[in-house]
Amino acid sequence: MTRTLVIANQKGGVGKSTSVMNLGIALGERGLRVLLVDLDPQGGLTAAFGIDSYNTRLSTFMLLAHEQVSLARVVRPVRPRVALVPASIDLAASEIQLAAVADRAHRLRNALRRSRIPFDYVLIDTPPGLGILTANGLVAADELLIPVQCQYLAMRGVRALMETVVRIKNSLNPTLRLAGLFGTMFRTESQHGQEVVDELRAVFGPKMFKTLIHYDDVVAEAPLVGLSVLEYMPRHPIAQGYRALSEEIVNGRVE
Numbered sequence: 001m002t003r004t005l006v007i008a009n010q011k012g013g014v015g016k017s018t019s020v021m022n023l024g025i026a027l028g029e030r031g032l033r034v035l036l037v038d039l040d041p042q043g044g045l046t047a048a049f050g051i052d053s054y055n056t057r058l059s060t061f062m063l064l065a066h067e068q069v070s071l072a073r074v075v076r077p078v079r080p081r082v083a084l085v086p087a088s089i090d091l092a093a094s095e096i097q098l099a100a101v102a103d104r105a106h107r108l109r110n111a112l113r114r115s116r117i118p119f120d121y122v123l124i125d126t127p128p129g130l131g132i133l134t135a136n137g138l139v140a141a142d143e144l145l146i147p148v149q150c151q152y153l154a155m156r157g158v159r160a161l162m163e164t165v166v167r168i169k170n171s172l173n174p175t176l177r178l179a180g181l182f183g184t185m186f187r188t189e190s191q192h193g194q195e196v197v198d199e200l201r202a203v204f205g206p207k208m209f210k211t212l213i214h215y216d217d218v219v220a221e222a223p224l225v226g227l228s229v230l231e232y233m234p235r236h237p238i239a240q241g242y243r244a245l246s247e248e249i250v251n252g253r254v255e
Helices: 016-029 044-048 060-065 088-097 104-114 134-140 152-171 189-206 218-224 237-251
Strands: 003-007 034-039 078-079 081-085 119-123 143-149 177-186 207-213
Touching: 003 016, 003 134, 016 034, 016 044, 016 081, 016 119, 016 143, 016 177, 016 218, 016 237, 034 044, 044 218, 060 088, 060 104, 088 134, 104 134, 104 237, 119 134, 119 207, 134 152, 152 189, 177 237, 189 207, 207 237
Parallel strands: 003 119, 003 143, 034 081, 034 119, 143 177, 177 207
Antiparallel strands: 078 081
16 A cells, blocks of 8 residues: 655755755665655756656646646656656645645645556655645655754754644545654754754654654755665765665555
């Protein structure tokens, strides 16, 4: 059975796209079939795979805007066992394009349900903010993953997101559940970062993943050559971190 996870946080710059790419590759390394869906008009995930979102016509926008467009038409293989539905700049107009559509928050879910392409995991990347694109991700998913930058202000975005999740559960997707939170851009030498992690663990308890993704320039370097950190530096601590996080997700538990 396919597990569909949306990676969301209303704050930008917390590592959503980086995490989707690296988790996708880590799951693929485990022999799992993975679909990555880029819902961000900025197209960071798409660009990381060397695809130009400004010159991409068959994209997530097509799935949202046109019910007759199938997933098979827009999906692209990007690695063995890993495929991508790329973003296009057209996503920036989604709020306007879908304003009068009755099922506008269900378009991605409907497209995924119509598909007969077998995947073990679907990972959905969302933009900053809590508009129609993030709503489509939350409605399409079974589980929510929240990357949290290990800084105090980043925690404020989590509160707003959780309020939105409650509304989505109550009105649009009653089966959505929180899979967990994980810290990103963690600095071992930062007392402030450790305090943030401690507070998250105190608030969310077992929903806070054990794995922390550390800060390092390799995260920015790898996409420049079209690679995940796992491919660029397979033994780097961040690559090992995403492998450990993927193991926690596959096992369906946090410690």
